[in-house]
Amino acid sequence: MSGLVLATETTFDVPGNVAFAVLAVLMVVAAIRVVTTRNIVHAALWLVVVLGGNAVVYLILQAEFLALTQLLVYIGAIIVLFLFGIMLTRAPLGKSDDLDNNQRWIGAVVGVLLLVVIGFSLTRSWGTDRLDFAAYDLPQVSGVTGTSVQIGGSGNGRTQALANEIFADYLIPFEVVSVLLTGALIGAIVLARRD
């Protein structure tokens, strides 16, 4: 019932929600195919659909930079690394039966448990908050009008806000993550070196 009331409000973003519904169905189907498909390369390619859908969800939430980062990092790098690793070792065409095991029920239980925990904590914390889509402007063409050229338009507003957050309020976590990743990188090199 409360959903219906919500849908009649003026701030309700109808196209955004329709797009999200379509995407959500697509992503759930793709996510199920990731674990049920009998071909390991197909599993990686279904994962592309899930992660790409994720990027589009970020776009619907108007987080442009985050959406592009999702594309660049997850699809452009991580999935490519997966495929690279699979193809370098063993990537048979057609169905292979040894991809399945008898842990389906455990997986399903863990999945539902995660859904409940994350869903509950999200609705508990932000259940009444709503993104006011009308409050955000679309990126404007920055001032190239007539012969006067102004620099620094409003097109970068949200990216600049994100940068300010990361490099001011969250500087220490950001740097700690960098150190962690460097450590992982050095570890990988140490493990890979033979001499």
Add this chain to the structure above:
Amino acid sequence: MSAAVLGIELAYWQSTLIRVVAGLVAVLLLTGGVVYLYLFKFVSFMQSRLGPMEAGPYGSLQLLAEVGKWLQKEDIHTEDSDRLVFGLAPAVVLSSTFLMFVVIPAGPDLVIANLGTGVYYVLAVSALSVLGILMAGWASANKYALMGALRAGGQLIAYELPMVLAVLGVVIMAGSLNLQDIVAAQAGGEIFGFSGIGNPYVLTQFVAFAVFMIAVQAELTQTPFDMPIAESELVAGYQVEYSGIRFLVYFISEFATAVAFAAVASTLFLGGWALPTSWGLSAGVMNVVGPLVVATKAVLLVGVVFWVRFSFPRFREDQLQKLAWKVLIPIALANILVTAVFKVAF
């Protein structure tokens, strides 16, 4: 962005339709022109021959004849190939190419979508083609194709880094990721107080320009970086099992990507569609002249890419990786540092 063209108010779908159709026509015309100009004629003259002369005046309709030939060919695939992935792969590569053109501006109002994160969008979208190449190599059920796809994967990932790092220098200079802002910063900029030609970043960011163009050459897998499709050892790499219309798709996307990267490079480093602000041309004039300016710059840069392609022998695989990781990335990082210091100091 104004939705009015020549004073006529257009609905959203109308302006979108116009943008998509105009964009496609511009991309295909430029790509066809580049193929004729460089692949058919330029290389022929370099080799003291005439090139195609029969179809149309000076062979100018040769490309249409080739397209007709490819369209008629049988669509074949190998017995063991994964047909769905095999069929999807060219589509992934082609959409990655066409999506790049979405943010490239050709005039004050002539851009399909003026994204705030323009440069980043181009880099993110161009990275998707690796996926299509890996899909093609695996689904072909051919060892040469798989080898080619793996080489391509390694190469494209390696050269994406120097490309992104080189672009950062320009972003620091312009203070924006938006391509229109970068164009405006170059048109209105000045070099040591002299504003007669604006500040095209090829002059002040020449290190970034060199790194970017080398990385572009590698991303396009053009010689000297054509290990993935090396014909003397891998036949044609990931494309080996493709024929007919699917090969045509790879062909179009190879040259359209060259045009796209050249257009990005001319926008980032050569001033894009704009002429220096001090020349005092109005926005209305630039909407007409701008596309010609940026197209000329892009075609000239594609010419550089093909000039290198037809002049140099191929790198070995290890030399190719060494160049990316041990030379280009350190140079690009040093360039970022120096640029940032100068930006803060002046």
